Amino acid sequence: MFKIGLTGGIASGKSTVLTYFKDKGIPYIDADIVAREVVEPGTKGLEAVVDAxxxxxxxxxxxxxxxxxxxIVFHNAKKRQQLNGCLKDHIQNRIMELTAHYEELHTPVLLYDIPLLIEGEWYTMMDEVWLVYVNESTQIERLMSRNGLTEEEALARINSQMCLEDKRSYADVIIDNNGTPLNLREQLDNIWDGRIESVL
Ligand SMILES: CC(C)(COP(=O)(O)OP(=O)(O)OC[C@H]1O[C@@H](n2cnc3c(N)ncnc32)[C@H](O)[C@@H]1O)[C@@H](O)C(=O)NCCC(=O)NCCS
Ligand SMILES: Nc1ncnc2c1ncn2[C@@H]1O[C@H](COP(=O)(O)OP(=O)(O)OP(=O)(O)O)[C@@H](O)[C@H]1O
Structure with missing residues (x-):
């Protein structure tokens, strides 16, 4: 199974890219969804968060x-590390469980949308890393507008992650999402034609 790790910074456009490949029928694991599942009422994850x-x-x-x-956590690195510590194993176990499920189905390609792919060292298990890249001003603007945040709040979230410039060196493919949705789509069509169809 060919594993592709899709990453980027907050509001760089990972979900938009994922939707393109979902619409093509590519199986995927969305770490933000997993991170929500592991803190549903009654879970050990939620218990750990409440304890902390x-x-x-x-x-x-x-x-x-x-x-x-x-x-709390986007303004305090220690608290953020504490939260990451509470949820890391639960998120990791669920992602590995889903991976095993797709292995059993003999899925040829699996796309992982993992915001903290580099920080969490998930990239080491990927065959390819795709980075959705935007410059900081575009990122701030899109994050403020999507989440209704002030500039200060948007920057706090952005600064909670490794900077996108530093992530570039880990990437096999860089998807530049500074342009229009149409411009993004053209890049994704090229990736589909050049990299995915051959693996299927
Ligand atoms: C702090 C929480 C409650 C905020 O929830 P909220 O609904 O506002 O945001 P959401 O979960 O949709 O995340 C939005 C984005 O924030 C960024 N983000 C989330 N958690 C973190 C983190 N611990 N460190 C850095 N960035 C993060 C990601 O880019 C993510 O895509 C939530 O993000 C959370 O539980 N985070 C810890 C789990 C985690 O590490 N998630 C990332 C997936 S591996
Ligand atoms: N090329 C584009 N032009 C204009 N707006 C865009 C473009 N690509 C994405 N957006 C918008 O930017 C915002 C962030 O995109 P998206 O939600 O896909 O990012 P993300 O990386 O998945 O975010 P998160 O890290 O929070 O999960 C959304 O409101 C989306 O509609």
């Missing part, structure tokens, strides 16, 4: 208050 951060990060209905937890 207290019940202030819960809503009245017992679900995780993502806004409250985000406000």
């Amino acid at each position: 951060f207290g019940t202030d990060v819960l809503r009245d209905d017992g679900t995780l208050n993502r806004e409250a937890l985000g406000a």
Whole structure:
């Protein structure tokens, strides 16, 4: 099974790229979805988060208050590391379980959308790394507009990750998403024709 790790910075366009390949029928694992599953009510993941951060990060209905937890961890590197420590094994186990499932199905290609692919060293298990790249001003603008954040809040999130410039050296393919959606689509058509169809 050919494993492709899709990464980038926050709001660089990973989900937009993933949607293109999903629409082509390529199987995928979305780490943001996994990260939500492992903190659903009743999970060990949520229990670990509450042990570390207290019940202030819960809503009245017992679900995780993502806004409250985000406000803490995107402004404090120590707290962020603590959260990562609570969830790392749960996220990793679930991703490996899903990978085994696709191996059993003899899936020829599996696309992983993992925001922290480099930071979390997931790149070492990939056959290829694809980086969705934007410059910082585009990233800030898109993040502010998508999440309704102030510039300061957007920068706090961006600075929680390895900078996109430094991620470039890990990439086999760089997808430049500074342009229009049409420009992005043209690049993805080329990647599909040149790199994916041959593996299928
Ligand atoms: C802090 C939380 C509650 C904020 O939730 P929220 O709904 O606001 O954001 P969401 O989960 O959709 O994440 C949005 C983006 O933030 C970035 N991000 C998320 N967690 C982290 C982190 N620990 N460090 C750096 N960036 C992160 C990613 O680029 C992600 O795509 C949530 O992101 C979380 O639980 N993070 C820890 C789990 C994790 O590491 N997720 C990344 C997938 S491997
Ligand atoms: N080429 C583009 N032109 C204009 N807007 C774009 C373009 N590509 C993506 N966007 C918009 O930018 C925002 C971020 O894109 P997307 O959600 O795909 O990023 P992401 O990397 O998956 O984000 P996250 O790290 O938070 O999961 C979205 O609102 C999306 O619609």
